[in-house]
Amino acid sequence: MSDFPPQDRFAHNKSNYERPTKGYVCGRAAFWGKPCASGPDANGGCGGVADCQPFKEGDRWECRRTASQGGKCAAGPNPDGSCCNQRPPCAPVPSVRRQRGRLALVGAVLAICVLGMTLFFDSRSESGTVKTNTLFSNPGELSDVHHAFSAGEGCQTCHLIEEDSVVPSGFVAVIPRQDIQAGCVNCHEFGGPAASPHNDADLAGNTNCTNCHTEHQGRFANLTQTTNQQCAFCHEQKFDNFADHVAFDDRFPSLRAGQIVFDHNKHVKFHFQDKKYADAAPAGCTDCHQSEAAGRRVDVKNFEQMCASCHLPNIVESAKGEMAFLDLPKLKLKRAAELAAFNACGAEPGETFKSNGKSRSNPFINWLLGAEPKKKVKFAEAYCGLLQDLRKDGIGAIFSRMSERGVAATPAMFSGISRELVSQVTEQWITNERYRPPKQKLPKGVSELGWYVDRKGDLKYKPVSHADPVAMAWIDFAKRLDSAGAGKLASKLTLSILSDDKGLGACGKCHNQSTMPAAPDSETSVALASSAWHSMADAPHHRFVFNHDAHLSLVGARNTNFADSSTGCAVCHKINDESNYAKVVRKKDQAAYQSNFQALTTDTCAQCHNEESIQADCRMCHQYHEEPRFSNRVLDTMGARK
Amino acid sequence: MRRKAIIIWLIAATLVAVVAWQARQAHLALQNPAIISGYSALAVMIALVLFNVRKKLSMIPLVSARVWLIIHVAFGVALLPMVWLHTGSLWPEGLYEQVLIGLFYLVSGSGIFGYWLSLTVPRRLRHLGGEIIYERIPHELHEVREQVKQLIFEAVEASGHETLTLEYKQSLAWFFARPRFFFSHLSGSRRPSAWQEQKAQSLKPFLGEAEMRSFEKIERLMDYKNKVDGHYAAQSFLKYWLYFHLPVSLSLIIFVLWHVLLVHLYAL
Amino acid sequence: MANGIKLVDRPKRWQTPFGPDMSDVDIDRILASKPFSSMDQDKFPASTSLRDIIRFDARIIRAEPGQIILREGEYGNSAFAILSGQVQIVLGDGLPPNLLGRSDDKGKSYAQAFAQLWQNNKHAEARKLQVNTATDSENQFVVLKDLNQVFNDYKCAPLPAGQLFGELAALGRMPRTASVFVDQPTKLLEIRWQGIREISRFNAEFKQAIDTKYRENALRQHLQATDLFTHAPDEAFEEIVASTLFETHGSFDWYLDYKSGKRTEPVIASEGDYPDGLLLVRAGFARVYRSLGSGQQTLTYLSAGDLYGFHEVYDQSQGKESRLETSLSALGYVDLIRIPLPLLEKYVFPHMTPPEFRLRDHKNKPLENNLAEDWLVYNRFINATAAMVIDLDSCVRCDDCVRACASTHDGNPRFKRHGKVFDNWMVTNACMHCIDPVCMIGCPTGAIHRSAQGGEVIINDDTCIGCGTCAASCPYDNITVVEIADGAGRAVVDPVSHKPIQKATKCDLCHTNPGGPACVQACPHDALFRVDFDTINPLNKV
Structure with missing residues (x-):
């Protein structure tokens, strides 16, 4: 026998084409048997039950096995004309490639099934909410801050579902509305449009919250990471260390006048040195500035703790201002018609009502009566009516009339006024008597406080304390008047209270009135922000953050004294001897404003922020967003929780 | 061929660099870098799939398959850093993302394994002697x-x-x-x-x-x-590694397409 | 297969005549004209009478002035006899391609190629089974518009009636050496080469005349084309042609011996012999070797245009005592031109620097350096112009090449991914498109032929009768006879004997496909190449 494999096995008539494009291979070959030459047919059926189809040549059956299958067989066809090489049909098996194709199909179907299942399970939810932690398509856990509050509503907290969505309700959880930003601004508000860079409407471009704040990054992911390079993408001033920082404003950090006109220079250099005030004077900055609660601001203590010892008398006693509430007019009754008007008051013909003071009523009364003093009869009638009512009902007559005029009174406006006082004043006027002051005499040097009737018989008010509640109530009233459309009256009224020389309590002497109208008839708002009363309101310094507390321990600021400028606050905040703060502030001209501290420069910061170990990136001092805050919705929720 | 291979690998590397740079620029500009890296990765993935299509279209000259294979391998390898760039981590949060990257790793891994096989096994076959279909x-x-x-x-x-x-x-x-x-x-x-x-x-x-x-x-x-x-x-072995690579690739593609859809619905 | 059979008449030789109806009158007239008038019809056997040869293997062409009959460089499978009128042969550099009307390959368009994706039959070897009587569509004649211009610009030589032309290229399976056109109404008889072969078989004078004609026409042209005589003046060629010797070694039917396992290699020159002239290979192959120990070491092989003994002859002319350092033997058959020493001394050596003898270096190199050459020669792969070679170090046996092949051939592969292996190289059983395509020798219908454009050896499936002669002749087992099926996959048999209808099939180098061989295109691992062994042999130009 010859060697194996035979030499001629590649001969043209021994080796047929191998057909890898066929989808099936012989079932016998699959079990390592001898495959038949013809192999399976194209549809996977057995193609080799017999080797050939014998042909009857004359009366003899002849083998028709082809050369490629080995030529005529030795045995020849069976007598019945069938091939002698018969086999039971095999079950062809798919070729390797077809198996692979089927497997790929299975893979695809499996993938689609898994997706379908997730669709099914993810969309199933109780009461229409989808819990994030059970969601297959949830791309990751939310950060801690968002994790807790979204637990209740589920995905919909942020992924708002559109009401008119075409998606069937079952799929809503999986196919929600896309505007994710709408979800963000539900809770987060800014001092400008949410989709503008820096929330500044003037800056071109459109930003999306998710560009920077990528959620679903795990519970401990940092959502607010920003790098210097990101800032530098728009800002031309590149920043690597403080030496490169653009110069601060030459009044930095006190860019504009504070809420309280407090001249540090004068106080520290003169008043605190004055022996008269030795007991009351502070020894150092932190006696007034609360270093314990230092943050961006270092708040000062309140009026009572800091100022009252010296300045309280300026308000309650020495103040020149007073508020005339009810000044009685002088009325002459000449004609019968006028007389008729005064019938209500019980006047007699020819009687003349004399006022001790002005011949004209004050603007508030005019507004209250809704009548022009020029139309004498009508005005007199109304005024008379008011006085009668006041006599009868006391101050309640004012309340009802104010309600009629559309701006309701608050009890605080008349806090401390006694019915007797009102009755007395009106009675006297009606009876046309001269006012008699009360019997008891005030001690010498002590003036009248609160509601009182002056010698002319007018009902007036003087403040009883700092932040006098009645004065505050009237300012609030003025604000409401303003928003009700009576701007002119409101201005007059406000000025009469706040004005630092003639105003009630002279508030404006210390409380910076830069936001106040310069003239009483100005149409601009009289509204004084409520924060204006605070000692240190947040200056509108955009997107700037600073923490005093972190610096205080470094400069040794606790318990400093003015004498030592090498430690404590004075390391950075050095008093400018030249400045005349109060004078500048009074001018109410922001451009002329001058701080009474020397300006801080970048060098001041660079003393420390120049080393690698100390943070010196943009975000240390600047924040991206304009006034980021929670919406009322969140605050309400938080309040409710507390 | 060696020169072509070097060029293709260089193109792949350049592509990764360009995508990385573009994504970085987007990140700096406060845009969404995942869009750039994601769609680039998707495009590369489709290019990889096209290799299989090319194999079925051998009757028309669509650049020779040997160039396609180098592209397939080079871009397949380049896809790894691109996907990492996209996810920002080797193993992302979220079950779906994990399934996705799991499939991706399986496909990449099996692909690299298969390529290694195709480099080593033929030599072994030759040293074995004989040759049989x-x-x-x-x-x-x-x-x-x-x-x-x-x-x-x-x-x-x-x-x-x-x-x-x-x-x-x-x-x-x-x-x-x-x-x-x-x-x-x-x-x-x-x-x-x-x-x-x-x-x-x-x-x-x-x-x-x-x-x-x-x-x-x-x-x-x-x-x-x-x-x-x-x-x-x-x-x-030369044949059966594809039993894994191919079906998993197909599943991956389906998962990727669904991922693209989800992202567009949820996040963009 | 169990679903029955399909009956179709078995195709036979001469079932499809070369041209449309050739009448007896025509044939009589042809037989009465030169050169057929001088032939002895009795020497032809009854089964292959001269009459029948003309009836079935020839056709009459009536050519109008300007019509181009042959185009230089193209492959043709027929010769022409001028019955009346005359033809013009273009000499010199020949006509430019635009005048020859050469167009791009009229293969499949991209759309047609792409359509194969779904149009390919899912059944193996399915055929449409339309008997195609159309003759070879490749011989579409082109007309020269301005004959005066052509005569002005190009040198032409007339050939009168009674002459035969084109037979050398047809028989030698070589490209046409010159373009031929007609300048007056001319009647031609086109005879396919099978017919020429039959005639020369039974008519010795005819055969003699062809050989003589070679010397007269082709030899001079051939010598002029070589680099050898570039410095010889035109008038010298008279002498050169007369003095050179023309010899043939081996047998034209070498493949018969080769297939039966005998590798007879007639020795042409032996090591140590006296070098009496330079040998120039005109056609075929020869092996250069030296004896080493008790065996022979193959140094290189020579093919058309190569020289042998140059160095030794040169030394001889310089007065040195010189002997042939290598031996030369014919592989199969080889046609040689022997150029005597005096001619060389007169026209060649004065104009050249001493030749470099690169083969000498081989004596100092490891033996395995020559193994590849030896193997190529031993297996006669040197014949290949497009052998499919697979690098087994890269091949992952994915069969993409086979599938690609099938995709361009109606779902049927046209090669087998096995074959002889040397080192890491496998020469697969795919048609190599030989320089000397011996497969064409026995084809009774001319179904196997060279394509006119690229010279690929292709089989016309419509005219193939499935006799298997080509498959048996191919020394490399690269032709496979298949049993065909109809479109539904049923076996096709002839009604008389119920024997299957067969067709010879082989690689056609995807010559109709855009983009060339699909196998090369499809190989993802850079493992498959189509190799012309004549151009990669580094030593064949000595």
């Missing part, structure tokens, strides 16, 4: 089996002893029935020839002259069959 192995084994039976028949006829018949029934039939020692052949272990030597040693003392002549021929056939078995094992 995979589909013809059953036929070849059948022929060998028939030869062995014939030899045994002749030996029994000549000697009158049935030693070889018994041996055939007891162990040789097992050996010749189908490819054996699959993993030994894969690992290149000597086990198959050791098995054969052991058979010979234990059998030869009982063989007469005529039987010995036959058995020596049978030994040569066993050598030959070991070669065929080696081919079977190695070529099987």
